[in-house]
Each structure stands twice: as structure tokens, then as C-alpha cells.
Amino acid sequence: MIRWLSPGCLLFASICVAPLAAAATVPATASTAAPAASAAATAPAATTSSAAYNAPAIVGNAAAGRSKVYTCHGCHGIPGYDNAYPNYHVPRIAGQNQKYLMDALHDYQSGNRSHPTMDAQAESLSDQDIADIAAYLSSFAKQ
Amino acid sequence: MQQRFLTISLCVLAVLASNMASASGDISAGKQKAQVCAACHGADGNPSDPQYPRLAGQYADYLAQALHEYKDGERKNAIMAGMAAPLTDQDIENVTAYFSSLPGKLSDLHGKVQGGD
Numbered sequence: 001m002i003r004w005l006s007p008g009c010l011l012f013a014s015i016c017v018a019p020l021a022a023a024a025t026v027p028a029t030a031s032t033a034a035p036a037a038s039a040a041a042t043a044p045a046a047t048t049s050s051a052a053y054n055a056p057a058i059v060g061n062a063a064a065g066r067s068k069v070y071t072c073h074g075c076h077g078i079p080g081y082d083n084a085y086p087n088y089h090v091p092r093i094a095g096q097n098q099k100y101l102m103d104a105l106h107d108y109q110s111g112n113r114s115h116p117t118m119d120a121q122a123e124s125l126s127d128q129d130i131a132d133i134a135a136y137l138s139s140f141a142k143q
Numbered sequence: 144m145q146q147r148f149l150t151i152s153l154c155v156l157a158v159l160a161s162n163m164a165s166a167s168g169d170i171s172a173g174k175q176k177a178q179v180c181a182a183c184h185g186a187d188g189n190p191s192d193p194q195y196p197r198l199a200g201q202y203a204d205y206l207a208q209a210l211h212e213y214k215d216g217e218r219k220n221a222i223m224a225g226m227a228a229p230l231t232d233q234d235i236e237n238v239t240a241y242f243s244s245l246p247g248k249l250s251d252l253h254g255k256v257q258g259g260d
Contacts, residue, residue, distance in 0.1 A: 066257050077252035089202035094255055095248035099194040113218040138193070140255065141248040 053106055058131045060098070065136025068129055071121065098138035105130045167233075168203060168240025177238045179226065188245045199247025206239035 075081060075090045082089055093101065107113040108122035125133070180198070184190050188199030198206060212218040214227040230238070 066255075069252060070256055073252045073256040077256060079251050079253055081251075088204040088208045090251075091205040092201055092249040092251050094250045094252055096197055097190065097193040097195065099192075100196040103194065104196075107218075112220070113212065140250065141197070 053110065058127050060102075060131030060133075060135030062132070062135040062139045065132035065134070068133050069136060072133070075117065093137050095141040096137055097141070098134045101134035101137055102130050105133070168236040168238075168243075170237070170241045170244050173234075173237030173239070173241030176230075176234050177241050180238070180242075183222075184242075187247075188242045189247055197247055197249055198242040199245035200249045201243060201247070203236075203239040203243035206242055207235050210235045210239065 072093070075083075076093050078090075080089065104113070105122045105125060108115070108118045109125075122130075183192070183195045184198050185195075189197050209218065210227045210230060213220060213223040214230065216224065227235075
């Protein structure tokens with residue numbers, strides 16, 4: 001009995017259960033379990049962080065995004081800038097991948113991730129704003 | 144006078160020690176540990192799939208903060224929680240130092256904002 005409570009088994013079980021709990025409308029089958037088991041070998045097809053919302057097909061406009069990032073510049077525009085608390089650098093976001101930026105902003109809205117300033121910033125953004133900002137920021141990787 | 148000097152020098156040492164503790168990532172050890180990361184984040188920290196974030200050239204302490212948040216559950220992501228769970232604090236220092244050292248496409252917004260700077 002104790003063996004089943006070992007950390008490895010508990011970790012494996014929690015990895016199996018977590019995506020099943022997230023996809024509440026999908027019947028649980030063996031094929032949807034344990035995404036982490038294959039994650040190390042191949043890139044998984046779906047991300048779980050954005051499972052909470054179903055985004056309609058909004059197309060991001062980089063030109064519109066350029067005018068929307070002005071407030072971002074205050075923290076993300078200063079090279080080497082530290083958050084006052086907690087004490088770590090504000091991340092570089094220009095050139096970051098588009099879908100990841102969109103997922104991150106939606107995660108701040110949904111509470112999947114949290115930071116006081118970013119929670120407030122993301123709350124004011126519409127889905128179109130998020131798509132435009134992500135399109136503009138990710139465009140710097142192509143230069 | 145001597146006590147004051149002692150107090151000040153102890154404070155200086157404490158500040159230096161805390162700075163040293165945060166800059167102790169071993170890049171070569173990090174490279175070893177980071178091999179599992181390549182499947183999603185790319186062998187050079189620049190993934191081709193846009194849902195996975197670029198890690199190359201990101202601030203190491205921000206990457207470490209992110210890994211700690213995945214490990215503690217403050218950021219909810221089943222895949223990253225599993226990836227971060229077996230990492231010790233030193234592992235986190237090492238892998239983040241490694242990814243931070245890689246050349247990448249990330250930069251800050253200096254000079255990229257309409258209407259300012």
C-alpha cells in the first residue's frame with residue numbers, strides 16, 4: 001500500500017489526472033491520459049494552459065499592436081529593469097513566440113498565472129488587443 | 144566606532160553573499176540537465192512551434208522565477224509542473240543560466256514603442 005503512495009507514483013498519477021480534470025466535457029479515456037509521458041520524447045500537440053478558454057479565430061494585426069504596447073514599455077522597455085518586488089528581471093518580450101504571448105496574457109486573465117501588475121494589465125485587454133499585441137511583439141523575431 | 148565598522152562590514156558581506164548565491168548557475172551542468180527541454184523549447188532554446196516560449200537569451204532570474212512558480216503550482220500548467228517537479232534549486236540555477244547564455248531573438252521594448260522613447 002505504501003508503495004503506491006511513493007512520490008514517483010503520486011507524481012505520475014497527478015500528471016495523468018490534471019489534464020483529465022481540465023477537459024471536463026471530454027469523457028476520460030486511456031488515450032487522453034499521461035501527456036507528460038510522451039512530452040519528453042516528442043512535442044505534444046496541445047497545450048493545457050489555454051484549455052480554459054475557446055478562442056474564436058481572431059487574427060492579430062501587428063500594426064494595431066504597435067499602438068497598444070505603449071503601457072508595456074514602462075516595465076518591459078527598460079534594459080535590465082528589476083521588479084521592485086519580487087526581485088527578478090522583467091522578462092524580454094519582443095521577439096517572443098506569438099501563441100505563447102497570447103496564452104500568457106489569457107492565463108493572467110484566468111488566474112492560471114498571477115503577478116499583481118500583469119493581472120491588472122491583462123484584465124483591461126480584449127481578445128483582439130491580445131492578438132494584436134502578440135502579432136506585433138512576435139514580429140521582432142523575424143527581423 | 145569599531146562596532147559600527149563591524150556592523151557595516153557584516154552588512155556588506157551579507158549583500159555580497161546574497162548576490163553571489165543568485166549568480167551561481169553552472170552553464171555546462173545546465174546544458175546536460177536541459178536536454179529534456181529541447182523537445183518543446185528547441186535544442187537552442189528557440190522553438191519552431193509558436194505555443195512554446197523562446198528561452199534563449201531570456202533573463203536567467205526570470206526563467207528561475209517561472210520554474211519555481213511551475214514547481215510550486217502558482218502557475219498552472221500540467222506539462223511544466225511535471226518538468227519542474229524533479230528540479231532542485233541548483234538545477235534551476237544551472238538550466239536557467241544555460242538558456243540565458245544562448246543567442247536568441249528576445250529583446251526588450253526599448254525603441255520599439257510608438258509615441259515614446
